[in-house]
Amino acid sequence: MYGNYDSGTAGAQSAPQAQQAPQDQDQYQDADAQQRFDQLIAADQRIEPRDWMPDAYRKTLIRQIAQHAHSEIIGMQPEGNWITRAPSLRRKAILIAKVQDEAGHGLYLYSAAETLGIDREELLDRLHDGRQKYSSIFNYPTLNWADVGAIGWLVDGAAIMNQVPLCRCSYGPYARAMVRICKEESFHQRQGFDILHTLSHGTKSQKAMAQDAVNRYWWPSLMMFGPPDEESSHSAQSTAWGIKRFSNDELRQRFVDMTVPQAEVLGLTLPDSDLRWNAERGHYDFGVIDWDEFARVIRGDGPCNAERLRRRRQAHDDGAWVREAAQAYAEKRRPVEAKAS
Amino acid sequence: MNQPNDPGKRGWPLWEVFIRARRGLSHQHVGSLHAPDAAMALRNARDVYTRRGEGVSIWVVPSAAIVANSPDEKDSFFDPAQDKVYRHPTFYDVPEGAKQL
Numbered sequence: 001m002y003g004n005y006d007s008g009t010a011g012a013q014s015a016p017q018a019q020q021a022p023q024d025q026d027q028y029q030d031a032d033a034q035q036r037f038d039q040l041i042a043a044d045q046r047i048e049p050r051d052w053m054p055d056a057y058r059k060t061l062i063r064q065i066a067q068h069a070h071s072e073i074i075g076m077q078p079e080g081n082w083i084t085r086a087p088s089l090r091r092k093a094i095l096i097a098k099v100q101d102e103a104g105h106g107l108y109l110y111s112a113a114e115t116l117g118i119d120r121e122e123l124l125d126r127l128h129d130g131r132q133k134y135s136s137i138f139n140y141p142t143l144n145w146a147d148v149g150a151i152g153w154l155v156d157g158a159a160i161m162n163q164v165p166l167c168r169c170s171y172g173p174y175a176r177a178m179v180r181i182c183k184e185e186s187f188h189q190r191q192g193f194d195i196l197h198t199l200s201h202g203t204k205s206q207k208a209m210a211q212d213a214v215n216r217y218w219w220p221s222l223m224m225f226g227p228p229d230e231e232s233s234h235s236a237q238s239t240a241w242g243i244k245r246f247s248n249d250e251l252r253q254r255f256v257d258m259t260v261p262q263a264e265v266l267g268l269t270l271p272d273s274d275l276r277w278n279a280e281r282g283h284y285d286f287g288v289i290d291w292d293e294f295a296r297v298i299r300g301d302g303p304c305n306a307e308r309l310r311r312r313r314q315a316h317d318d319g320a321w322v323r324e325a326a327q328a329y330a331e332k333r334r335p336v337e338a339k340a341s
Numbered sequence: 342m343n344q345p346n347d348p349g350k351r352g353w354p355l356w357e358v359f360i361r362a363r364r365g366l367s368h369q370h371v372g373s374l375h376a377p378d379a380a381m382a383l384r385n386a387r388d389v390y391t392r393r394g395e396g397v398s399i400w401v402v403p404s405a406a407i408v409a410n411s412p413d414e415k416d417s418f419f420d421p422a423q424d425k426v427y428r429h430p431t432f433y434d435v436p437e438g439a440k441q442l
Contacts, residue, residue: 029413033413048412050409050411050412051412052412052413097392100392101392104388104389104392107374107389108372108389111372111373111374112372114355114373119351119352120352120375121351121352176372177372184392184393323353323377326353326377326378326381327353327377329377329378330377330378330381333378334378337379
């Protein structure tokens with residue numbers, strides 16, 4: 001079921017031991033396997049866990065899926081920040097469900113990453129010691145309730161734009177995880193829109209609060225699509241491998257085109273004086289993104305980088321006794337269950 | 342490398358999750374998760390994979406218990422089925438006028 005081409009791994013993936021090639025045939029087999037891999041990619045077929053794949057393909061996927069998984073669980077923090085202060089029981093229940101979804105998305109993605117032969121604990125270590133990143137958007141603070149709306153509408157909206165093409169990604173387990181995630185994200189985006197719509201049709205100060213949140217989250221949301229195409233280092237190879245289907249700038253443009261009319265329905269403005277319809281292009285033109293800010297936040301100098309990681313490590317450490325207790329209970333029960341069956 | 346159910350590993354064993362979406366359908370593989378034992382695996386599977394009523398029945402199976410054919414022998418393994426087109430009804434010419442055949 002899971003596993004990879006590397007020999008010597010235990011569990012389900014190595015069950016057909018008898019089929020392992022002798023050492024001296026490895027090179028011949030690799031060329032053969034590479035050709036099969038290339039054919040599958042060319043035919044737009046999916047690569048599955050036990051298929052041979054180039055090391056660089058495996059590494060790229062581990063990096064991308066792990067970063068994605070980390071983003072989901074770090075993303076629980078800015079929203080979780082408002083659970084105890086949600087304005088009504090209904091909104092509180094909805095926000096709890098949403099934050100729980102983010103945890104679930106993290107779990108789907110860690111599972112997908114593990115099919116590439118990496119251990120979940122290792123992935124968490126890499127997050128905790130900063131070797132792997134998460135989406136820089138979560139290094140911005142949620143200062144008021146409207147920010148929860150702005151995250152749902154803009155951040156989840158941008159995430160959906162990025163993620164829908166990943167449902168057709170060439171790596172099967174990642175694509176399948178994305179199908180589940182995209183279904184659930186639609187609820188997230190609508191709940192964010194609903195929060196902002198209610199605020200913008202409320203009192204003057206409620207509307208101002210909604211506008212303020214949109215003002216702060218608009219530009220960081222546009223940065224979520226990554227650097228401009230000419231500076232995107234991994235894009236060409238990822239596109240050739242069928243991991244990436246559209247360029248950063250293409251997706252960013254689609255997001256702007258989708259969001260401008262929605263902002264009009266909300267009765268809110270987007271903080272960009274250069275934003276206007278370009279009839280010739282058939283798209284909205286928009287202003288210049290502050291890529292220095294993007295680089296700064298990725299480097300670790302965003303408003304909340306240290307706080308997010310500190311909180312993550314603390315949650316992991318605080319949960320250690322629960323994991324140990326569950327493990328001890330399982331070990332204690334094992335002889336009893338073995339006897340009963 | 343990933344070694345499910347290896348006692349030397351830091352984490353909990355890996356389980357594969359299968360869900361029956363509705364009565365009348367078979368269980369389908371939906372993903373995997375880690376859990377210390379079968380009871381926890383079932384509860385975790387409910388929370389991770391059926392938050393929106395996606396199932397009426399869940400199976401969890403230790404990943405290490407699954408035996409699979411090797412992808413490297415894919416062609417030869419499935420070879421016996423490749424040259425027997427007469428197993429498909431479309432192989433046969435049906436004369437005009439033969440009904441309900």
